[in-house]
Amino acid sequence: MTEIKNQPIQTFLDELASKSATPGGGSAAALMGAQGAALVSMVCNLTIGKPKFAEVEAEMQEVLGKAEALRSQLTGLIQADIDVFNRLMSKYALPKDSDDEKAIRSAAIQEVLKDATAVPMQCVHACVDVIRLSKVAAEKGNPSAVSDAGAAVMAAYGGLKSSALNVYINAGSLKDKVYAEDKLSELEQLIEGVDKLIDDIYQTVKTRL
Amino acid sequence: MTEIKNQPIQTFLDELASKSATPGGGSAAALMGAQGAALVSMVCNLTIGKPKFAEVEAEMQEVLGKAEALRSQLTGLIQADIDVFNRLMSKYALPKDSDDEKAIRSAAIQEVLKDATAVPMQCVHACVDVIRLSKVAAEKGNPSAVSDAGAAVMAAYGGLKSSALNVYINAGSLKDKVYAEDKLSELEQLIEGVDKLIDDIYQTVKTRL
Numbered sequence: 001m002t003e004i005k006n007q008p009i010q011t012f013l014d015e016l017a018s019k020s021a022t023p024g025g026g027s028a029a030a031l032m033g034a035q036g037a038a039l040v041s042m043v044c045n046l047t048i049g050k051p052k053f054a055e056v057e058a059e060m061q062e063v064l065g066k067a068e069a070l071r072s073q074l075t076g077l078i079q080a081d082i083d084v085f086n087r088l089m090s091k092y093a094l095p096k097d098s099d100d101e102k103a104i105r106s107a108a109i110q111e112v113l114k115d116a117t118a119v120p121m122q123c124v125h126a127c128v129d130v131i132r133l134s135k136v137a138a139e140k141g142n143p144s145a146v147s148d149a150g151a152a153v154m155a156a157y158g159g160l161k162s163s164a165l166n167v168y169i170n171a172g173s174l175k176d177k178v179y180a181e182d183k184l185s186e187l188e189q190l191i192e193g194v195d196k197l198i199d200d201i202y203q204t205v206k207t208r209l
Numbered sequence: 210m211t212e213i214k215n216q217p218i219q220t221f222l223d224e225l226a227s228k229s230a231t232p233g234g235g236s237a238a239a240l241m242g243a244q245g246a247a248l249v250s251m252v253c254n255l256t257i258g259k260p261k262f263a264e265v266e267a268e269m270q271e272v273l274g275k276a277e278a279l280r281s282q283l284t285g286l287i288q289a290d291i292d293v294f295n296r297l298m299s300k301y302a303l304p305k306d307s308d309d310e311k312a313i314r315s316a317a318i319q320e321v322l323k324d325a326t327a328v329p330m331q332c333v334h335a336c337v338d339v340i341r342l343s344k345v346a347a348e349k350g351n352p353s354a355v356s357d358a359g360a361a362v363m364a365a366y367g368g369l370k371s372s373a374l375n376v377y378i379n380a381g382s383l384k385d386k387v388y389a390e391d392k393l394s395e396l397e398q399l400i401e402g403v404d405k406l407i408d409d410i411y412q413t414v415k416t417r418l
Contacts, residue, residue, distance in 0.1 A: 004218065005217065005218045005219040005222075006217050006218070006219060007217060007218060008214065008215050008216060008217055008218075009213065009214045009215070009216060009217075009218055009221055009240065009284075009287070010214040010215060010284065012218055013214075013243055013244065013247045013280065013284060014247075016244065016247035016248060016250075016251060017246075017247035017248075017250035017251055017254070017276075017277070017280060018250075018251065018254060019251070019254035019255050021255075024248075024251065024354075024356075024357050024360075025248060025356050025357040025359065025360030025361070026360075028244045028247075028248060028360050028364060029360055029363075031218065031244065032241060032244070032363075032364060032367060034222055035222065035225065035237045035240065035241070037226075038222045038223075038225035038226040038237075039225060039226075039233075039234060039237055041225075041226035041227075042225060042226055042227065042228070042233065045226070045227060045228035046228050046230075067226075068226070071222065071226060075218075075219065075222060078218070145233075147233075147234050147371075147374040147375055147377075147378055148233050148234040150234065150370070150371060150374045151233075151234030151235075151237050151238055151367075151371035151374065152234070154238075154241075154366070154367040154368075154370045154371045155237060155241060155367050155371070157363070157367060158241060158360075158363040158364050158366065158367035159363075161359070161363045161411065162356075162359060162360035162363045162364070165356040165359045165360065165414060165415070165418065166356055168356075168415065168418055169356055169418050172418065202370065205374060206374070206377065209374065209377050209378050209381065
């Protein structure tokens with residue numbers, strides 16, 4: 001199986017649209033996040049090396065480094081979402097005829113459900129980081145590329161809100177309620193104030209267009 | 210040059226991140242919209258043909274047809290954004306030494322600017338349509354796929370808000386102020402109430418998770 005990042009965009013979209021469960025919203029979320037990170041990098045690359053923006057050169061270099069690391073992580077999460085979903089489905093497919101089998105199956109499902117919660121949570125974390133970087137790009141990057149910073153923030157926001165849904169689902173299926181509550185509370189902390197932040201960055205972009 | 214939809218995702222992201230002006234936020238917006246349309250189709254495809262959802266079968270078939278047409282249009286807009294930007298840049302590169310040359314150059318720029326306004330406006334229209342379809346998918350589609358409907362609405366929203374920025378920029382550079390105001394007023398009408406609609410759909414998704 002070709003890793004998804006090496007597939008043509010058209011193939012990815014065709015498979016996303018199909019009745020096959022993967023790729024689904026989780027992979028799309030990671031791709032949105034990766035697009036957001038790429039667009040932050042674009043703004044940095046159109047700012048760095050230009051005498052006019054010498055004052056923010058060092059900061060843009062730092063933002064670029066972070067954005068590229070996040071892009072790499074988020075691109076990997078497109079595939080990771082598929083892999084963990086397939087692992088989960090393989091556990092649901094385990095036999096459940098005897099009580100022993102039921103217990104083994106349930107334990108296996110619960111174990112993978114923790115990973116299936118962790119993967120979209122990583123996507124949420126990375127998207128929040130991309131949003132913060134896009135704020136710097138929008139405020140200090142080359143104004144010729146400010147609309148790209150605006151697209152960056154919206155892409156990362158889409159990735160964040162979409163992957164949050166998968167955290168809710170998978171955490172909700174966990175029997176370890178303490179662990180689940182811990183993850184849900186981590187998520188709430190991460191997304192608190194994000195709607196307002198997005199609006200602020202978008203308005204900054206509009207005033208610099 | 211390979212049409213962008215036939216490029217691997219990794220190549221697209223690398224080019225998006227680079228200092229090259231294309232692909233940029235406009236292409237990313239169209240890809241977000243196309244992902245949204247694909248995810249609506251996915252929900253339909255996971256609903257259609259299942260006896261449990263026979264009541265909404267006809268409606269889901271209709272939604273699927275519309276979503277697939279929008280996906281095709283939005284996938285084309287990934288490339289169209291690049292093409293119109295390159296055409297615009299070629300007009301800016303025209304000689305401007307004499308008054309005659311200046312007049313020819315300016316007229317050529319203004320002509321292409323109308324197309325450069327129309328392309329992201331098509332993306333806004335298509336994304337609004339995807340959002341409306343995602344509402345039906347979220348409300349009536351197979352609940353097992355409701356998080357995919359949630360990702361659909363967020364992807365289309367990202368595409369809409371990102372492409373709107375390119376309408377603002379290009380309409381703002383038009384000398385034909387009547388035409389520009391007409392386009393900006395069309396845009397305002399399209400996006401009016403969308404923030405509220407997105408919140409409502411997202412909440413619907415959360416309650417059906």
